[in-house]
């Protein structure tokens with residue numbers, strides 16, 4: 141962890157989340173919707189201990205990137221649809237999903253698969269952005285940029301949905317019947333505790349950040365070029381760019397859900 145962190149990160153709730161993760165012996169960990177392996181990296185730094193990681197994702201391309209980033213250590217990557225996992229019942233000591241929930245076509249099927257493959261008394265961990273609450277103007281802009289990406293993905297037939305409210309997240313996980321359930325919130329992600337650029341991120345209107353968000357919006361537009369809805373999306377993108385230039389952007393707040401299988 142970086143010793144000198146900004147006050148807003150210190151007060152965000154991220155330290156408490158790291159402390160909670162530090163109480164969990166991971167054992168054999170399953171990460172659902174691994175993408176390029178970011179959360180596995182965070183868990184390696186924060187869990188009390190662990191034996192192995194298995195990262196699954198429906199996208200081969202994502203796991204190719206993950207293999208490049210995490211090329212040593214006890215990590216195994218498998219292309220798999222999380223709605224129909226091929227793992228045994230009670231196979232893992234810990235199951236987790238980070239920023240994946242709003243990418244799932246059938247959230248309930250995936251959560252119930254995560255529960256099935258988790259051992260009794262095993263740990264269940266979710267990290268997910270949420271859409272409600274008192275988010276800053278810059279965080280609201282980040283959400284709008286995300287929603288533009290969601291719109292374009294949806295037009296292209298890629299499952300991607302608006303982020304959920306905290307109430308909806310609580311309700312979905314509540315149906316699993318976990319024990320020792322704990323909900324935590326943080327306005328910064330726990331990974332920021334390990335990032336040397338954290339001070340830099342306290343200013344949502346820094347020029348190079350605005351520039352990179354504008355480029356991100358252009359990249360989203362490129363993906364839809366030639367589509368019948370292109371003009372409509374471009375108009376939305378241009379007005380969003382104006383908001384980015386005025387208000388900047390900051391990552392949306394995150395909810396963490398911890399529980400145990402009964």
Ligand SMILES: C[S@@+](CC[C@H](N)C(=O)[O-])C[C@H]1O[C@@H](n2cnc3c(N)ncnc32)[C@H](O)[C@@H]1O
Nearest residue numbers: 173174175178179197198199221222238240243
């Ligand atoms: C935003 S990324 C997750 C990011 C990553 N977990 C992290 O913390 O940085 C969401 C991932 O979920 C994957 N995904 C979507 N639907 C899936 C499914 N049914 N089964 C497995 N992975 C899925 C996507 O391919 C994508 O890589």
